[in-house]
Amino acid sequence: MSGLAEAADALYRYRRPEPWCWDAVVKAVCGDAHTSWAADHAVLQAGGAVAAHADLIAESLGHGSAYTDELLTLALAGMGDLRALPALRRLADANQLPYNRPRARILAALPAVELLPVLLPVIRQDPEQHYSGTALLELLSLWGPAAALAVPEVVRYLGTAETYGALRVLGRIGPPAVVAADRLAAYATGRDPRAGQPHSRVAAWAHWKITGDPTLALDVCGAAVRSGTASHGLPFLADLGHLAAAHAAPVRRLMESPGAWTRTYAAHAYWRITGDPEPAVPVLLAEVDPAWEGSPATPVREAVHHLGEIGAPAAPAAPLLRGILAREERLRQPFAGVRILADRAYVRTLTEALEGIHR
Template sequence: MSGLDEATKALYRYRRPEPWCWDAVVEAVCGDTYAGWDADHAVSQAGGAVAAHADLIAESLGRGSAHTDGGLTLALAGMGDLRALPVLRRLAAANQLPYDRPHARILATLPAAELLPVVLPVLRQEPERYHSSTALLELLALWGPAASPAAAEVIRHLGTAHTYDALRVLGRIGAPAVGAADRLAAYATGRGRGAGGSYPRRAAWAHWKVTGDPALALDVCGAAVRSGTASHGLPFLADLGPLAAVHTTPVRRLMESPGAWTRTYAAHAYWRITGDPEPAVPVLLAEVDPAWDGDPALPVREAVRILGEIGAPAVSAAPLLRRILAQEERLSRPWRGVRILADQAYVRTLTEALERIAPGTGAAPAPALVPAVRQRGLLVRWSK
């Protein structure tokens, strides 16, 4: 197995690989020959891990395949480097912007003011026909109020296959999207085109965020909690906080639900509504599995995030979070094309939670190791 293969495998497997591994993969991807799918995808997810190579990456744009260019552009975007913008403009003009949610999370690192002019013409196209709408709406939701210049374009996505995502964006934008209030009320009450499933809860929440009036959200989301479709109403009640005090009893009862996600969201909502962390912390801590491999059926990362929100009263969680953060191996369940990205997000969640729970006492990074390489006697710097 070549040094490049070993380096690439190490990047996907370990949180703190030897620095030469990133050097080897970046140099290969930016070189004159095709380095391989795994290497391209590793660099596209790297973000700040390859900041030392930002100039080389920027200089290499346009010299390789379209696939390689896309990966290098995402690498620059993940660092917040504006040199990604010219390529993104070309991709937008050709209707070839990245179309996966994980890609949107990378692009969200770029300032909204810089990237919105690239995104807006794409959003103005027929919503049902453009394959990147899901990713672009995810991007706008991540930007939140900074995406307010796109409110009119987002409203056009109501009544399409992208309605659910559009509701989220409008709620995140808030008051600048008040022009959608009547349509949001229609979805919240089941009168919107294609309404059903989880639409009413998200629409009612969005209606509150754009109008400032919580009545509809309290009614619709509270009814969901009482009816047994709790997981669709609890996150919105958590956002409402003390305004949802009338629903405290059913929320407290759902902390004993057989469903892990429902227990987690109920604990969050109970704490946000009452301000009392004592019953919530043990429920959340029970969901933080140190052996979690990234399986999306388990709310582990969300439980960690909420413990971080609670802060100092969740200090009993700190030793476990430090132990998880110090682990050498990345999450293994996410698809390989986003494994590094998913693990980086988990590490960031753990780090931020620890900083809020016990400031200044986070885990020191484990030594940078690439055991598989070292055991084979191949720990040498890659050269092209």
């Protein structure tokens, strides 16, 4: 195995690789050398792990192939380095912005006030023909209220294949998206014929986040809990918290659901609604599999996150979480192109959960 291949293998396998591994892949990509898919994609997922090479990465932009430039741009963006902006502007002008959610999440490390003006002309394109619409909506949802300037553009996605994502963004933005309140009410109540059940729930939740009136959200998401399609309404009831007190009993029953996702959502929602952690903690703790390899079929990371939100009453989870955090090897099931990102997100969730428990 060559030194570069050995370095890339270590980066995908270990949470704390030897520093020379990052050195090797960054220098190879910055030199526009013949590297490998693994080395290239390690660099774009690196984030702060390559902060020591930020100057080299910035200086290398524009001196290699278009492919290399995109990798290095994402590497800079993942560090929150504003020197990525000119390259992102060039990509936007060429309609070549990142087209998937993992890459959009990398861009979220940049401040919205700097990057949003670069993105707005792209978001204004025809939503029906916008290949990167899903990714851009994901980015806007991560920014939340900081994406308020994009409200007119996001509204144009309602009624398209990206309706769910657009509703989610509007809810995350909150009161600055009040111009969309009537349309959200139409989706929530079914007056808009394009509204289906998933759309009605997120629309009702977004209507509450924008207007401050919880009536629609409580009616629509509460009905979902009673209908047997609960997992799609539980996260919104959790967000409503004590306002959803009338739904506490059916939520409590769903903590015994055969579905792991429903149990996890129900335990979190019950704690948020009632403030009572005693029934929720054992349910959430049972979902934290120490041997989990990152499969999206089980809600392990979500359960860890919710235990951290509960805080001190979740103290029985702390030894297990510390043991998982101490593991040397990364999650293995996520596709390699996002494995480092997924593992870093899990490590961050574990760290924050332990901080919440010990606060």
